[in-house]
Amino acid sequence: MAKHPTPLLDQLESGPWPSFVSDLKHAAEVRHKNPKGIELQIPEDVIDDLLGLLEMSYEDGTTHWKHGGIVGVFGYGGGVIGRYCDQPEKFPGVAHFHTVRVAQPSGLFYKAEYMEELCDLWDFRGSGMTNMHGSTGDIIWLGTTTPQLEEIFYELTHKHNQDLGGSGSNLRTPACCIGMSRCEFACMDAQHICHTFTNEYQDMLHRPQFPYKFKFKFDGCPNGCVASIARSDFSIIGTWKDDIKIDQAAVKAYVGGEIPPNAGAHAGRDWGKFDIQKEVIDLCPTKCMKYEGGKLTIETAECYRCMHCINVMPKALRVGDERGASILLGAKAPILDGAQMSSLLVPFIPCEDPYDEIKEVVELVWDWWMEEGKNRERLGETIKRLGFQKLLEVTNIKPMAQHVREPRTNPYIFWKEDEVPGGWSRDINEYRKLHQR
Amino acid sequence: MAFVSSGYNPDKPMEDRISDIGPRFYKEFLPPVLEKNYGKWVSHEILEPGLLVHEAESGDKVYTVRVGSARLISTELIREACAVAKQYCDGYLRWTTRNNIEFMTTSLESAKALKADLNSRKFDKGSYKFPVGGTGASVSNIVHTQGWIHCHTPATDASGTVKIIMDELFEEFTNMRMPAIVRVAVACCLNMCGACHCSDLAVVGFHRKPPIIDHEYLDNMCEIPLAIASCPTGALKPGKTELEGGKKVNTILVNNDRCMYCGNCYTMCPSLPLSDKEGDGVIIMVGGKVSNRISMPKFSKVAVAFIPNEPPRWPTLAKVCKKIIEVYAAEANKYERLGDWAERIGWESFFKKTELEFTHHLIDDFRDPAYFTWRQSTNFKF
Numbered sequence: 145m146a147k148h149p150t151p152l153l154d155q156l157e158s159g160p161w162p163s164f165v166s167d168l169k170h171a172a173e174v175r176h177k178n179p180k181g182i183e184l185q186i187p188e189d190v191i192d193d194l195l196g197l198l199e200m201s202y203e204d205g206t207t208h209w210k211h212g213g214i215v216g217v218f219g220y221g222g223g224v225i226g227r228y229c230d231q232p233e234k235f236p237g238v239a240h241f242h243t244v245r246v247a248q249p250s251g252l253f254y255k256a257e258y259m260e261e262l263c264d265l266w267d268f269r270g271s272g273m274t275n276m277h278g279s280t281g282d283i284i285w286l287g288t289t290t291p292q293l294e295e296i297f298y299e300l301t302h303k304h305n306q307d308l309g310g311s312g313s314n315l316r317t318p319a320c321c322i323g324m325s326r327c328e329f330a331c332m333d334a335q336h337i338c339h340t341f342t343n344e345y346q347d348m349l350h351r352p353q354f355p356y357k358f359k360f361k362f363d364g365c366p367n368g369c370v371a372s373i374a375r376s377d378f379s380i381i382g383t384w385k386d387d388i389k390i391d392q393a394a395v396k397a398y399v400g401g402e403i404p405p406n407a408g409a410h411a412g413r414d415w416g417k418f419d420i421q422k423e424v425i426d427l428c429p430t431k432c433m434k435y436e437g438g439k440l441t442i443e444t445a446e447c448y449r450c451m452h453c454i455n456v457m458p459k460a461l462r463v464g465d466e467r468g469a470s471i472l473l474g475a476k477a478p479i480l481d482g483a484q485m486s487s488l489l490v491p492f493i494p495c496e497d498p499y500d501e502i503k504e505v506v507e508l509v510w511d512w513w514m515e516e517g518k519n520r521e522r523l524g525e526t527i528k529r530l531g532f533q534k535l536l537e538v539t540n541i542k543p544m545a546q547h548v549r550e551p552r553t554n555p556y557i558f559w560k561e562d563e564v565p566g567g568w569s570r571d572i573n574e575y576r577k578l579h580q581r
Numbered sequence: 582m583a584f585v586s587s588g589y590n591p592d593k594p595m596e597d598r599i600s601d602i603g604p605r606f607y608k609e610f611l612p613p614v615l616e617k618n619y620g621k622w623v624s625h626e627i628l629e630p631g632l633l634v635h636e637a638e639s640g641d642k643v644y645t646v647r648v649g650s651a652r653l654i655s656t657e658l659i660r661e662a663c664a665v666a667k668q669y670c671d672g673y674l675r676w677t678t679r680n681n682i683e684f685m686t687t688s689l690e691s692a693k694a695l696k697a698d699l700n701s702r703k704f705d706k707g708s709y710k711f712p713v714g715g716t717g718a719s720v721s722n723i724v725h726t727q728g729w730i731h732c733h734t735p736a737t738d739a740s741g742t743v744k745i746i747m748d749e750l751f752e753e754f755t756n757m758r759m760p761a762i763v764r765v766a767v768a769c770c771l772n773m774c775g776a777c778h779c780s781d782l783a784v785v786g787f788h789r790k791p792p793i794i795d796h797e798y799l800d801n802m803c804e805i806p807l808a809i810a811s812c813p814t815g816a817l818k819p820g821k822t823e824l825e826g827g828k829k830v831n832t833i834l835v836n837n838d839r840c841m842y843c844g845n846c847y848t849m850c851p852s853l854p855l856s857d858k859e860g861d862g863v864i865i866m867v868g869g870k871v872s873n874r875i876s877m878p879k880f881s882k883v884a885v886a887f888i889p890n891e892p893p894r895w896p897t898l899a900k901v902c903k904k905i906i907e908v909y910a911a912e913a914n915k916y917e918r919l920g921d922w923a924e925r926i927g928w929e930s931f932f933k934k935t936e937l938e939f940t941h942h943l944i945d946d947f948r949d950p951a952y953f954t955w956r957q958s959t960n961f962k963f
Contacts, residue, residue, distance in 0.1 A: 205859075330620070
């Protein structure tokens with residue numbers, strides 16, 4: 145018998161998509177039965193009260209969670225987010241219901257035994273409810289009480305060799321795509337650089353020292369599966385410089401219909417026979433390809449590596465061998481000043497362990513942003529406020545045509561005094577010798 | 582429920598303390614076939630919805646079965662996924678950035694059995710636990726935020742809206758009949774933890790009422806200058822007010838006409854709540870993407886300025902989402918993302934075809950970027 149009736153939430157148990165309500169109810173039931181005899185460290189009916197509180201939100205159309213307040217583990221300013229409900233008398237099980245962010249392994253791979261160990265810990269000291277994963281990538285544990293925080297941290301670090309993630313005005317846990325583990329498009333080792341940066345910058349991850357949050361994301365190629373260009377202050381996207389590698393026999397097999405285009409992604413519908421002219425050559429945004437006499441040619445200098453042809457014919461085309469990364473800066477969601485996409489700062493940079501060239505850019509950008517950024521101002525907003533030129537100046541990067549989509553349309557150009565011969569100080573008396581008052 | 586210590590000693594917090602060790606090294610968790618062929622994959626193919634094969638230079642193959650999940654999941658469900666992984670995949674599994682779970686095996690036969698097994702697992706009331714799909718030209722899993730389940734600023738629920746949209750579009754998760762990938766996202770407020778600003782179809786929770794001022798507590802709870810500085814439109818100013826009983830207090834005054842209901846002040850000051858049953862609801866945005874493929878990455882655009890919250894099943898929201906997806910699927914060219922299709926036919930045609938009403942709320946009026954969205958041309962469609 146459920147502790148709180150949930151007539152509204154019950155309506156989310158029908159339909160084919162996995163019902164989080166069914167999952168919550170089942171989890172609540174198992175918690176009561178407690179088949180493993182766990183010495184539960186937070187209330188047994190925590191999930192019942194979570195359901196009851198959510199039902200209340202469904203009735204009155206608003207949230208019942210309050211501001212976090214300051215909770216965390218000793219020495220860290222991030223990784224735990226305080227959460228309290230605003231109806232603690234009715235729902236004492238979730239009166240204190242803090243979030244714990246657990247740093248995720250690059251690429252979100254797990255071994256079942258390890259995942260089960262984490263589940264054991266979370267059943268013992270928390271609610272047993274999780275987000276797999278949070279939007280930034282961490283494993284999110286939803287709901288525990290303050291006295292459990294140090295114990296959770298102690299056990300994570302001592303038994304599971306595992307750290308917390310970031311929150312607040314910190315570096316957020318860096319995230320990457322699946323990278324070289326299982327993707328033929330990866331132009332750089334996204335998982336390795338992500339892991340390296342996460343460890344290198346642990347201090348920034350756990351101790352607030354920035355004007356606001358800062359996110360690294362690593363996409364192995366311009367397909368952008370981890371959305372770095374839209375969601376990270378510092379986007380590193382794998383790319384290449386030389387020729388796309390062509391297997392002409394495989395191209396013919398696509399044309400002949402022996403291999404399904406786009407890796408079979410369109411198999412659910414009859415789109416007709418594959419037409420290389422229509423589906424590849426004509427859709428190429430730079431028109432750098434030709435298919436003549438049964439042979440595909442690409443004018444490399446004109447290609448801007450959008451990935452379409454490679455995506456359509458992955459068995460025939462491969463990214464080139466001279467690989468590295470592009471760095472783009474400043475993406476963010478709309479609050480406060482509107483959404484921003486990352487802007488290109490470094491067109492090409494080597495991306496090899498220990499990634500010193502990239503770290504140098506990172507640290508120059510941080511020095512500047514920590515000095516100039518206002519409270520709660522994302523890097524993209526600082527760049528917008530102070531100008532892209534300033535960013536080039538502080539990173540010692542030479543301006544180039546790749547930096548803009550088009551040159552400026554207004555001629556209100558700022559010059560520095562030392563750029564103008566003779567400087568800005570002039571003598572009015574000298575001037576008056578030629579111009580009467 | 583006696584308190585059990587794992588070893589932490591509050592009297593000596595620094596004793597044996599381990600910190601800043603970071604996450605576990607990912608290679609510990611790679612299935613052997615992936616570790617062996619790391620960086621040496623040559624191609625892949627989607628054999629059927631939810632079933633991928635990747636081939637390495639060595640000739641090795643790995644088959645992946647992808648399933649959807651609600652993201653908000655219990656340790657019970659994780660344990661069940663782990664049991665499946667132990668049975669079929671030597672105990673290895675992974676999550677995707679869109680909250681799908683992937684199971685990998687080196688045998689096609691085993692992958693097919695895995696797919697059938699996963700599709701057979703259901704909750705008592707009938708919903709799938711591990712629905713197979715989300716590959717290729719489909720509607721993949723929805724990335725989303727916390728909503729009413731655990732966040733302090735939401736204007737809508739996320740788990741519930743995702744459930745109803747995915748129920749509505751379930752066939753499109755398990756099939757690959759879209760013109761291109763359709764990325765759907767739900768964010769329960771304008772903070773957009775869910776990356777709605779660059780999705781093909783995005784639902785954004787939205788407040789429509791300026792904050793209520795809790796005069797009695799405000800000065801004790803908040804730093805007034807910090808809260809005022811947090812307002813992007815300068816709608817807040819310091820002031821004084823007299824409470825019932827004659828007590829004078831320092832507080833914040835709101836210029837309601839300037840408020841854009843972003844909630845940033847509430848994040849800085851809990852005495853400025855703005856959620857409201859009638860005021861809150863969702864915006865629908867369309868046409869964003871993050872990939873550089875064919876066209877540039879682009880932001881989502883507002884297609885519907887407001888849909889009320891209609892819990893538990895948000896019928897209007899579900900209907901509008903389905904309509905947009907259906908019209909796009911019927912009209913767009915192969916490989917054409919939703920935003921590229923809308924740009925090709927023109928936004929005036931987009932509204933006509935989707936039968937969405939174009940209102941004054943859809944004309945940008947926020948700062949400089951607004952100008953760049955107005956039409957400076959006689960090239961338009963009637």
